Each structure stands twice: as structure tokens, then as C-alpha cells.
Amino acid sequence: MPIALVGLDADDTLWHNETVFRLTQQRFVELLTPFADEQDLETKLGATEKKNLGTYGYGVKGFTLSMLETALDVCGEDLPASIVQAILAAGREMMTHPVEPLPGVPAALERLAAQYRLVLITKGDLFHQESKLAASGLGEFFRGVEIVSEKSAATYRTVFARHGSGEGEALMAGNSVRSDILPALEAGGYAALIPYPLVWEHEAAEKPTEHPRFRVLEGLTELPDWLATLP
Amino acid sequence: MPIALVGLDADDTLWHNETVFRLTQQRFVELLTPFADEQDLETKLGATEKKNLGTYGYGVKGFTLSMLETALDVCGEDLPASIVQAILAAGREMMTHPVEPLPGVPAALERLAAQYRLVLITKGDLFHQESKLAASGLGEFFRGVEIVSEKSAATYRTVFARHGSGEGEALMAGNSVRSDILPALEAGGYAALIPYPLVWEHEAAEKPTEHPRFRVLEGLTELPDWLATLP
Incomplete structure (x- = not known):
């Protein structure tokens, strides 16, 4: 799929x-x-x-x-x-604090939104995350917003099922190996790590380098190309 | 319906x-x-x-x-x-703080859950609300949990559509006229006000006494009986 x-x-x-x-x-x-x-x-x-x-x-x-x-x-x-x-x-x-999109993000989202259902999946403070999304001006690209208290494999399974037709056709992209990559892979999805120069100690974890559904990208701008190669 | x-x-x-x-x-x-x-x-x-x-x-x-x-x-x-x-x-x-269910609530939820899809719809702090639900022991009765930053008519429309087949078959029960009753009615649903002795000033609003889809109940225990009279 x-x-x-x-x-x-x-x-x-x-x-x-x-x-x-x-x-x-x-x-x-x-x-x-x-x-x-x-x-x-x-x-x-x-x-x-x-x-x-x-x-x-x-x-x-x-x-x-x-x-x-x-x-x-x-x-x-x-x-x-x-x-x-x-x-x-x-x-x-x-x-x-003003919300400052990372370089290339708005253009990459526009490109992705034309082809895929985009869902924002973030943990943290519900009110603050919604405020940041509104302030970022990026809200229009998302078909769904899921603010969760913890990103576990069960969380991804629920969100993948709610917004798509299941884990086989879902990919998660983010900067945290611990929260964005490992549990999304465990839930059966694909996962793209886009490292950020600083990592909060609590989020540090080892990359699953050999995993067939995993890739490290240099920026969100590289995601559409990787997606195009997937079956 | x-x-x-x-x-x-x-x-x-x-x-x-x-x-x-x-x-x-x-x-x-x-x-x-x-x-x-x-x-x-x-x-x-x-x-x-x-x-x-x-x-x-x-x-x-x-x-x-x-x-x-x-x-x-x-x-x-x-x-x-x-x-x-x-x-x-x-x-x-x-x-x-220990979470203390109001009198009659567990039994009423059990009765309701046997006949209806129950969804918890609450605003406030995501993490704290999830913790309280877990501590209450009432989680098993709910088919969905929606923690939202604001309870507007649009919020209820989204939640009613996500968990049911729309506003015509949905009822909201709560203690706040401003957050639980008025926007749920505006979204096309039914609404049951279950007053709590104390009301936070910010939540105060006038009851829509004459509204045909609205009722004031003395406790959650009265809800199944009202539901039984609805078309």
C-alpha cells in the first residue's frame, strides 16, 4: 500500500x-x-x-x-x-515567543500536502502547542492535529488508524529518535529522522540505523524524494 | 435518529x-x-x-x-x-490530589456505557486530565477521550462527527452552561446540565431554559431516564 x-x-x-x-x-x-x-x-x-x-x-x-x-x-x-x-x-x-519555522519547512509542507494527508503529532502542552501552530501560519497544511501526552507505539497506532487506513501506509517524521522514530517503527510505520542541532537530554536514544523502514534526512525538504521511492 | x-x-x-x-x-x-x-x-x-x-x-x-x-x-x-x-x-x-468521583457517577456511567458510546470531552491541561481519568478508575467506560483547549460549537461538531454519525444523535452532559450546554446546542446536539454547587466565575452564563433539546438534571443518575424519552 x-x-x-x-x-x-x-x-x-x-x-x-x-x-x-x-x-x-x-x-x-x-x-x-x-x-x-x-x-x-x-x-x-x-x-x-x-x-x-x-x-x-x-x-x-x-x-x-x-x-x-x-x-x-x-x-x-x-x-x-x-x-x-x-x-x-x-x-x-x-x-x-514568536514561532519561527525552520528553513525550507513551509515550502516542503506545501509540496507534501499536495500529495499526502498531513497530521501534526506532538506532545506537550495542549494550549501552547495549538497557539504555536496558529502563530506559525502552517496550520492550513494539516488535515489533523494530535496533541498527545506521550508518544508510544500505541499512540501512533491510534493516530495512524484515525487519520489513515493503518500503519502500512503511514510515515512519521521528526527530530527525536525516542519519541518520533522508535515508537512509529514499532507501530509498523515508516520513520524519517530529521536531526535538530540540539537534543534535550531526555529525548536522546540510539538510531535504528539498519531498520528497513527508517531513514535519516538532512531536512524536511528531502522528505518528498524519499517518499517517492517507497513502494 | x-x-x-x-x-x-x-x-x-x-x-x-x-x-x-x-x-x-x-x-x-x-x-x-x-x-x-x-x-x-x-x-x-x-x-x-x-x-x-x-x-x-x-x-x-x-x-x-x-x-x-x-x-x-x-x-x-x-x-x-x-x-x-x-x-x-x-x-x-x-x-x-486524589480524584473523587461524585456520588452515583460510577453506577450511572456503567448503565450509560451499556447503551451508548461514551466520550469524555474536557478542556484544560492534557497531561493532568489524562492523569485524573486514570486515577478515577472510570476510564473503562469511555470509548473516546477528547481533551480540548476550548469548548466551542466547532469543537462539538468535530467530536460528534468523529465518534458518532453527527450532531442529531449526540448529547452532551456537564456542569457548565457556557462550555458544555450552549455550544453543544449550537452544534445541533442535545444538552443536559448537571449543576455543581460551585461555579467558577469564568464559566457562569444564563441557562437556555426554553430550549427544546435542553434539560437540567439533579445528577448523572437521572440521565439514562431522560435519554430513554428522547426520539
Whole structure:
């Protein structure tokens, strides 16, 4: 069965995201260097974030709460109100940050949308992801939007069945081996990895280099050509 | 066409929610009474929450950030770290608060599920709503779960079409006139209002008392009987 459905990740596949997190993290570290050294701050923030994933899930609001918790942890009773204010402001700025499509993405989506059913498949904060899609101006290319709390093989099976006629004709493209590639392959689909220069530690995983339904691409612009070669 | 699809709201329809918000709000007020009077604190928190809806959307994480913002607003540079800590803890407690089904709900769902396709339709935080459904033990009764960022007539049309064969055979039940009743009626469905003793100010709206497809019920337990009378 030829590919009919193309699932696309959003953050760091269609637009910059990890860069925004890293910039905010730098700002957090600068704010708190009077209280602890840089390496220590980064490690503590990473650990707090990871610990809180099970309570807050993914997204900027949870990240903001984790920054505040880390600041409290580091400063104790000496935490100045000005730092609380600066962290809240940094979080709010992330929520309202302009959405910047990656180079070539709008043209590649236009080309793909002419031939395939495109579905955005992203995890994270429902409200923020919808806001970003609206701000990106890319919404018109998608026939469906699926914002999910976790990207598992079961998630892909459900989405592939809902928007297509099953996994055999579905392909997922994204920048995370752990979230976009491995579970989509496990669900029986094809998978295209489009690496982003920065990878959140939590998403790191080994590429399934030898898998027959897997390919690494340099950009979304290469996807239509690979799709054309598939049976 | 007989009703085939029953949409159900979650917070304050299946389980307590506003009560948890009010208790947290009381705690917030107690924490800050040394800095401002009660009425003033409630008004300020409500205004901050409302102002932030467009940035944070619905849910506990946004509410926690709004409590912090209000505390900063009230205390300025004098905001003690201990209050920041207490607010973070209160927010975390809301996220992990036990989910308590309203009286009669499990039995009513069991009865409804035997005859209709049940779909949970709720707005708010994706991750938190999924966690609450899992914790409630009520997940097995639902054939679909739709967590949406806003409940508009367009939202109901999409959900009714996705899980049923359209609005004529769909009914929505919930506690909010603004979110569960008016848009579901506008989408062409039936709507059952099941009032909860507390209503969040933002959700207040006038009941469409005269509407032929609308009914006020005292509890979910009354829904099967109303459904049985529908054409």
C-alpha cells in the first residue's frame, strides 16, 4: 500500500524550540550565579525537570515551575523576590515567543500536502502547542492535529488508524529518535529522522540505523524524494 | 435518529474539581493576609487568572503561576521565599490530589456505557486530565477521550462527527452552561446540565431554559431516564 499519511512532529521539526529552552536556561543560570556555580545549577535544574515530568508533564509551564523549585532549592530563604519575578517573566516570554519555522519547512509542507494527508503529532502542552501552530501560519497544511501526552507505539497506532487506513501506509517524521522514530517503527510505520542541532537530554536514544523502514534526512525538504521511492 | 453518542464533561461532572481550587485559594489567602485583606486578594487573584487565560490556558499549572504572580504583585520585594515554596507545594498538591468521583457517577456511567458510546470531552491541561481519568478508575467506560483547549460549537461538531454519525444523535452532559450546554446546542446536539454547587466565575452564563433539546438534571443518575424519552 503506498504511503498516504505523513505524521509530522512540531517542536524542532517544524520550528525552533530547544533553542528557546536553552536560552531561558542560560538566563536562569545567570540570575542564580551569585548563589551557585553554573554546572551545579544546570545539573540541579535538569534533575528537577526530570523528577517533575510525572507530575507536570511536558511543556513550558511545568518548566517554569521547575525553575522556581530549583531556585528555592539553591537559595532557600534568601531567594529574592526579584528572581521569582524574572523567572515568571522568562516563562511567560517562552509562552509568547514568536514561532519561527525552520528553513525550507513551509515550502516542503506545501509540496507534501499536495500529495499526502498531513497530521501534526506532538506532545506537550495542549494550549501552547495549538497557539504555536496558529502563530506559525502552517496550520492550513494539516488535515489533523494530535496533541498527545506521550508518544508510544500505541499512540501512533491510534493516530495512524484515525487519520489513515493503518500503519502500512503511514510515515512519521521528526527530530527525536525516542519519541518520533522508535515508537512509529514499532507501530509498523515508516520513520524519517530529521536531526535538530540540539537534543534535550531526555529525548536522546540510539538510531535504528539498519531498520528497513527508517531513514535519516538532512531536512524536511528531502522528505518528498524519499517518499517517492517507497513502494 | 436515536441518541447514540453521549459526551461527558469531567471536572465537577464526574469528580470534584472546583472545591479543590477553592480550598487552594483559601490557603493562598491565608498565606498572604499579613500583606493584604482577603477580599482584595481574591479579586486580584481572579483578575490575574483571567488575564493569563490567553497565555496559559486552563489548568492547575497556569493557576499556580497566577498565584505566584499575584503574590509578587501584593508583596513586591518583600515576598518571602517561604510563601513561594508554599504556593509551589499547593499547586503540586492540586496536581496529585486524589480524584473523587461524585456520588452515583460510577453506577450511572456503567448503565450509560451499556447503551451508548461514551466520550469524555474536557478542556484544560492534557497531561493532568489524562492523569485524573486514570486515577478515577472510570476510564473503562469511555470509548473516546477528547481533551480540548476550548469548548466551542466547532469543537462539538468535530467530536460528534468523529465518534458518532453527527450532531442529531449526540448529547452532551456537564456542569457548565457556557462550555458544555450552549455550544453543544449550537452544534445541533442535545444538552443536559448537571449543576455543581460551585461555579467558577469564568464559566457562569444564563441557562437556555426554553430550549427544546435542553434539560437540567439533579445528577448523572437521572440521565439514562431522560435519554430513554428522547426520539
